[in-house]
Amino acid sequence: xxxxxxxxxxxxxxxxxxxxxxxxxxxxxxxxxxxxxxxxxxxxxxxxxxxxxxxxxxxxxxxxxxxxxxxxxxxxxxxxxxxxxxxxxxxxxxxxxxxxxxxxxxxxxxxxx
Amino acid sequence: xxxxxxxxxxxxxxxxxxxxxxxxxxxxxxxxxxxxxxxxxxxxxxxxxxxxxxxxxxxxxxxxxxxxxxxxxxxxxxxxxxxxxxxxxxxxxxxxxxxxxxxxxxxxxx
Numbered sequence: 001x002x003x004x005x006x007x008x009x010x011x012x013x014x015x016x017x018x019x020x021x022x023x024x025x026x027x028x029x030x031x032x033x034x035x036x037x038x039x040x041x042x043x044x045x046x047x048x049x050x051x052x053x054x055x056x057x058x059x060x061x062x063x064x065x066x067x068x069x070x071x072x073x074x075x076x077x078x079x080x081x082x083x084x085x086x087x088x089x090x091x092x093x094x095x096x097x098x099x100x101x102x103x104x105x106x107x108x109x110x111x112x113x
Numbered sequence: 114x115x116x117x118x119x120x121x122x123x124x125x126x127x128x129x130x131x132x133x134x135x136x137x138x139x140x141x142x143x144x145x146x147x148x149x150x151x152x153x154x155x156x157x158x159x160x161x162x163x164x165x166x167x168x169x170x171x172x173x174x175x176x177x178x179x180x181x182x183x184x185x186x187x188x189x190x191x192x193x194x195x196x197x198x199x200x201x202x203x204x205x206x207x208x209x210x211x212x213x214x215x216x217x218x219x220x221x222x223x
Contacts, residue, residue: 004156033210042117042202042213043157056209091157093211100145100164100206104157 002026004105006092012111013082020078021108025094032075033102034067035091036060043091049075050097082112115140119203119214126193127222134188134217136177136203144205146170146179146186149213151200160188160201195221 005024013019025032030051035043046065047057051072061067064082069075079086089109093102119136126132138146148160148170161170166181175190186203198221203214 031209035211040215042204042215043211045210045212048209093157100147101159101162102211103159104149106156 004092004094004103006090006105006108008108009106010109010111012113015082015084015112017082018078018080019082019110020076021090021092021110022074022076023092023105024074025092026103027073028096029094029103030072030097031095031102032069033093033095034075034077035093037089037091037107038087046077079110082110084112086110087112115144115205115207115212117203117205117212117214119201119217121215122200122218123220124217125220125222128195129192130221132188132190132193132197132219134201134203134219136186136188136214138184138186138203138205140184140205140207142207143181144207146177147204147206147211148175148177148186148188149202149204151202151216153199157202193219193221195223197221 007022033048034046037043049069064080067077089107091107092105095102145164147162149157150160161172163170163179169178200216
């Protein structure tokens with residue numbers, strides 16, 4: 001199966017620690033998106049890349065969050081100095097440029113204790 | 114701004130019942146509209162889509178029609194199965210991102 005993959009699937013960390021998540025998109029897709037989903041809510045857009053360029057960042061993405069896609073393939077999302085409010089499911093999606101359909105990975109569930 | 118409003122759940126139905134999950138949207142221009150489904154323990158899957166007014170998206174017995182005049186995209190299925198139990202998200206695509214509703218949890222009883 002060559003769908004979107006994310007690693008790890010689950011992460012438990014203590015408040016104040018840094019965490020990093022990885023997303024591998026569908027190989028032919030040049031766009032990669034990050035969303036955050038909290039309990040009982042729909043996913044909310046965080047940021048997206050076209051190839052290696054980060055084209056937009058939501059105001060939800062505070063200075064503690066940084067995302068990269070250095071070679072236009074996989075992407076990482078780092079959260080520094082985690083807070084309990086960062087506990088959520090972090091979803092990655094990919095698509096072709098100018099295509100409306102986005103394909104989602106299984107997500108990384110972050111729990112900050 | 115752009116937003117999606119869908120009926121709150123949970124919705125509980127018996128097997129073979131008729132399903133409607135209401136969804137309305139607010140958007141500038143003419144967005145594409147989607148229904149995504151999230152089965153327990155799994156990621157989001159695209160269920161169906163419609164890209165312009167009066168389009169009907171359909172998949173796995175589910176249907177939704179893009180109604181510009183009422184800004185709606187209601188999800189329907191004529192006869193639900195236990196395996197349809199999941200969370201359903203109505204969504205729109207605008208400015209290269211997807212905006213989701215809060216989701217409706219559906220329970221189907223055998």
